[in-house]
Amino acid sequence: MKESNFLKENNAQHMWHPMTHPQDSLDNPPRIITGASGVRIQDIDGNDVIDAVGGLWNVNLGFSSDPIKKAISAQLDKLPYYSTFRGTSNDAVIELSYELSEFFKPDGLTTAFFTSGGSDSVETALRLARQYHKVRGEPGRIKYLSLKKGYHGTHTGAASVNGNANFRAAYEPLLPGCFHTPSPYVYRNQFNETDPEKLAHLCVAAMEEEIAFQGANTIAAFIMEPILGAGGIIVPHESFVPMVRALCTKHGILFIADEVITAFGRTGAWSGSRLWGIQPDMMCTAKAITNGYFPFGAVMLSEQVVDVFENDKTGAAAIGHGYTYSGHPVGAAAAVACLAETIRLDVPTNAAKRGTQLFDGLEALKAKHDVIGDVRGGRGLMAAIELVSDRETKASLDKKTPIRIQDEIYNNGIMVRVSGPNIILSPPLIVTEQDVSDILSAIDAGLSAAMTS
Numbered sequence: 001m002k003e004s005n006f007l008k009e010n011n012a013q014h015m016w017h018p019m020t021h022p023q024d025s026l027d028n029p030p031r032i033i034t035g036a037s038g039v040r041i042q043d044i045d046g047n048d049v050i051d052a053v054g055g056l057w058n059v060n061l062g063f064s065s066d067p068i069k070k071a072i073s074a075q076l077d078k079l080p081y082y083s084t085f086r087g088t089s090n091d092a093v094i095e096l097s098y099e100l101s102e103f104f105k106p107d108g109l110t111t112a113f114f115t116s117g118g119s120d121s122v123e124t125a126l127r128l129a130r131q132y133h134k135v136r137g138e139p140g141r142i143k144y145l146s147l148k149k150g151y152h153g154t155h156t157g158a159a160s161v162n163g164n165a166n167f168r169a170a171y172e173p174l175l176p177g178c179f180h181t182p183s184p185y186v187y188r189n190q191f192n193e194t195d196p197e198k199l200a201h202l203c204v205a206a207m208e209e210e211i212a213f214q215g216a217n218t219i220a221a222f223i224m225e226p227i228l229g230a231g232g233i234i235v236p237h238e239s240f241v242p243m244v245r246a247l248c249t250k251h252g253i254l255f256i257a258d259e260v261i262t263a264f265g266r267t268g269a270w271s272g273s274r275l276w277g278i279q280p281d282m283m284c285t286a287k288a289i290t291n292g293y294f295p296f297g298a299v300m301l302s303e304q305v306v307d308v309f310e311n312d313k314t315g316a317a318a319i320g321h322g323y324t325y326s327g328h329p330v331g332a333a334a335a336v337a338c339l340a341e342t343i344r345l346d347v348p349t350n351a352a353k354r355g356t357q358l359f360d361g362l363e364a365l366k367a368k369h370d371v372i373g374d375v376r377g378g379r380g381l382m383a384a385i386e387l388v389s390d391r392e393t394k395a396s397l398d399k400k401t402p403i404r405i406q407d408e409i410y411n412n413g414i415m416v417r418v419s420g421p422n423i424i425l426s427p428p429l430i431v432t433e434q435d436v437s438d439i440l441s442a443i444d445a446g447l448s449a450a451m452t453s
């Protein structure tokens with residue numbers, strides 16, 4: 001590896017970073033991460049901190065999962081690549097498809113379509129949803145519904161169902177036929193409703209109204225995250241997802257669960273769908289499927305969707321979709337090992353316990369720091385603090401203060417993520433009680449330091 005001066009001089013000089021202004025990366029060079037082990041990362045200046053971001057919601061088992069590393073390395077030696085396009089398969093992906101069908105049986109999902117990541121998975125689900133209706137003889141079902149504040153990635157299809165202008169406006173016009181309904185965001189909502197259950201009913205009523213307005217027979221699918229992640233950890237009332245599922249069933253609309261973050265234990269359940277007690281028609285997964293060690297994803301399909309495709313006799317179900325890296329043998333080998341480790345470690349149990357500790361600790365910090373307007377989470381290891389300049393009016397902070405807070409928390413030994421007004425926490429699911437306590441202490445100290453400097 002090149003020496004540290006070279007790396008610092010060239011940092012962000014010859015590449016653009018996602019999700020920021022190019023000039024921002026030049027003015028505020030990104031931290032250079034050079035190593036990691038367990039739940040900790042090391043930077044080029046020798047700082048060693050707990051990664052409370054968990055990579056990017058994906059390194060659920062931490063950075064030292066040897067079985068996954070060994071599986072990747074062994075697969076690279078044996079078969080580093082082969083395609084799964086018509087006519088060929090590979091041993092690793094066949095094994096993975098079997099393991100996933102077993103794992104997702106309680107979600108009613110039997111069959112996988114492999115992708116290279118979360119946006120690919122969303123794109124795949126959206127496309128297959130339209131095709132499903134064409135195969136069934138309802139070709140007019142082409143529209144998509146989704147939630148405002150939802151995040152589904154950045155492909156044009158995914159951005160079109162995204163519910164946040166930051167990921168949309170610069171890239172318009174997006175896909176026609178995408179419509180958004182209110183999300184069950186208790187802290188701020190158009191209904192001024194503070195009761196989570198009442199808000200859930202209002203949001204479902206708005207969705208039903210939109211379905212009636214569009215015409216159910218024009219809508220292919222509804223997509224949502226079981227807990228909205230990048231939009232700021234919006235946890236719906238427990239009645240919400242079952243009501244939405246029922247509404248979709250009633251109107252013949254496919255329910256796509258975007259579980260790119262929530263599958264494999266993050267919510268304290270094995271999947272977000274299981275958390276809420278529903279079965280989706282399709283589920284998008286990626287991220288923790290390989291613990292972030294290899295870009296990979298899978299769309300899981302329900303038996304009923306699979307039946308429609310597999311029973312087609314007209315040729316309409318021929319799949320004109322797929323990626324060079326669909327079913328990549330190295331990714332598949334990584335996923336087989338990762339799934340076995342995820343199950344062996346029973347990560348949802350720890351995620352639930354440590355998630356409660358984290359949420360309770362953040363609530364306690366809210367009592368101490370006026371800059372915390374809202375604390376969200378409480379379902380596994382995904383939590384957010386929404387920062388405000390005034391608790392009464394809920395007015396936002398200036399743009400620089402959250403970054404200053406993030407830096408001060410880092411100086412206290414913890415990496416957190418700032419997204420708009422939110423500090424988002426999604427640590428590895430193997431964090432200990434001490435790790436969570438360290439995360440909370442650093443946030444406390446960081447907030448104090450940033451708000452007095």
Ligand SMILES: Cc1ncc(COP(=O)(O)O)c(C=O)c1O
Binds near residue numbers: 118122258286287
């Ligand atoms: C719910 C959800 N869907 C889709 C995506 C897109 O995944 P990727 O960045 O791997 O394309 C993300 C990424 O964070 C996500 O959180």
